[in-house]
Amino acid sequence: MSASTTQPGILTSARYGKDKIRVFRIVRNGPIHDVVEYNVQVLLEGDIATSYTQGDNSVVVATDSMKNITYYLAKTSPHILTPEHFALHLATHVLATYAHIRKAYVSIEKLRWSRIPVGLEGQEALHPHSFVRDGEEKRFVNAEVDKKSDGSLEGKVTAGLTDLLVLKSTGSAFTGFIQDTYTTLTEVSDRILSTSVDFSYTYKHPIPIAFPTDERRLAFDTPGEVRHADEIARRARKATLDLFALDESESVQAILFKMAQQVIADNDDVETATYTLPNKHYIPVDMRYIGVDNLTPSKAEVFMPVSAPSGLISATISRK
């Protein structure tokens, strides 16, 4: 019996690549520098089955080469400062270079480096080449580029942010929920609301992508659909923070829906918005044992932050 007839399984999907490629890039504009720090993941699909089934490495682009391509483009791409554009450029470059690779997935996590404000308090100027990591929040992009059977390229882009930690000390209530044998939570008209925002939005797709024309694959033209990626990222973050601060919230569910509506209203190229919001509970400490009122909402001042369990509220809002 041949080996293949004795094998009980068949390969139904295969994807591989390099993860956690750490890249830092300086773009110098005279004395003014821009910097980005990315964690990049590149994964490929295509005619690669025999590398799994027959040990045939002739179809394998080494993951080490994917790392090298990432650094080469980090050096040469005019799109390096915008993660959406760089992700599409990198994916397109790989598809244009290797005929048998049909799909490229590039994910980028952008770490926060913000200019340090220097000078007298209230009159600070942003420093041209000194930066501070102001928070663990990350902007991210997932780009997929597909080679169609006619050789043309189409993209799909999801972008967003993670780990944006926010808290408001009033302006949040939670009342009217189901009361039954399992209910111990009391209704509150005033509570702390805190969450770590995970938020993603999809661009309208498919996004047609022009094949690069030059030999070194540098003639990449950012598709119009994502041309305003930085502005969209900025507006989406601002809508999220504004609504969080300003809304008189009935629940995490209700504030989430308003944030997503705002993002869709503000950005014509955004098709869906998905938020995942943990409800990070802060419990007022019961001090009745010592005759101190810390439970009446207006007197609740000392809280116990509870890291687990937390609520977890998620929804996707799609353009009508």
Ligand SMILES: O=c1[nH]c(=O)c2[nH]c(=O)[nH]c2[nH]1
């Ligand atoms: O905003 C909230 N939504 C809930 O679904 C919920 N459940 C809960 O116990 N507290 C809260 N808060």
